[in-house]
Amino acid sequence: MSEQTVAIIGAGKMGELVLAGLIRSGHPADRVLATARRPDRAAELTERHGVTVVTNIEAATRADVLAIGVKPLDAGKVLDEISSSVTPGKLIVSLCAGLPTSFFANRLPEGTPVIRVMTNTPAMVGHAMSAISPGDHATDEHVAIADDLFKPLGATVRVPEYQQDAVTAVSGSGPAYFYLVVEAMIEAGVLLGLPRQTARELAVQTAVGSALMLRDSGGHPAELREAVTSPAGTTAAALRELERNGLRTAFSDALSAAHSRAQQIAAQAK
Ligand SMILES: NC(=O)C1=CN([C@@H]2O[C@H](COP(=O)(O)OP(=O)(O)OC[C@H]3O[C@@H](n4cnc5c(N)ncnc54)[C@H](OP(=O)(O)O)[C@@H]3O)[C@@H](O)[C@H]2O)C=CC1
C-alpha cells in the first residue's frame, strides 16, 4: 500500500480524514494527492498535511487508488471528468452514501474495480466505524487496500454491498443520533437546575463510559440497562417515560427514513 499513490478526489470533511489517516499511518506524503473545488480549500489542505493538490484529471492519471469523497450528487460529474484517465490497474474507493458500486462501474472503463465504504465522523478521534464492500471486479487484494486506507481511522468491517444502506442508517448517520441524545440530556439537566457546563460534563462522560462498557464488557445492552435499573428506582421512572414517548419506534422510524433516503439519493444521482 505504501508503494501506491492515493488520491482523494473531493477532499472535504471525510476525504480530509482519510488523507490525515494515511499520513498518520506513515504513508509517504509525496504519494498522497488531493483535489478541491476552491483554491482556498486547496491551500488549506497543503498547509495542514503537506500534500499536493492537483486537478481531478491529474489525480486520476497519477494515482493508483482513487478515493471519491465528493457528495453523492456530485459524483456523476466527477466520474465523467476522470473516466478516460482511469486506466487498467486503478482502484476506485467510494465514500459516497447511497451510491452502489455499479453507479461507478457503469461510468468507468469496463472491469474497473470499485469498493464502497461507509465510514463515520468519529474518524476524527480514531474511532470510526468503516464498513467495506467490494463491487463486481474488486478482489480480496483490493479489499485489503481499502482496509489499509480506513484502518488508521478506526474499526473496519466487511459487509455485503446490499447491506450498505442499512449500514449508512446505523453507523454512517449514527453519530448524529448520539449527539442529539446527549444534547437533549444536557438541556434536561439545565431544566433541572444544573449549570450548563456541569450538565455537559455529566452527560458526555456518561456517554463515553456507557459506550466503553458496551464495547468492552460484551454485555447485551438490555442486560447493562437492567443493571442500572433498581426496583422502584429513578431509572425505572425515567425509562417508563422514554418508552411512553415512543423512543424505540422513533429510532426504528428514523433509521428507516435514513435507509429510504440513501435509496432516493441513488435514484437522484445522475
Ligand atoms: N459527513 C459524514 O458524516 C459522512 C459523509 N459520507 C459521505 O462522504 C462524502 C463526503 O461528505 P462530506 O465530507 O461530509 O462532504 P464535504 O462537502 O465536506 O466534502 C465534499 C468535498 O468535495 C468537493 N468537491 C465537490 N465537487 C468537486 C469537484 N468537482 N472536484 C473537486 N472537489 C469537489 C467539495 O468542495 P467544496 O468545499 O467547494 O464544496 C467538498 O470539499 C459524501 O459522499 C457523503 O455521503 C459518508 C459517511 C459519513
Ligand SMILES: O=C(O)[C@@H]1CCC=N1
Ligand atoms: O447525511 C449524510 O447523507 C451522510 C452520510 C452518512 C452521514 N452523513
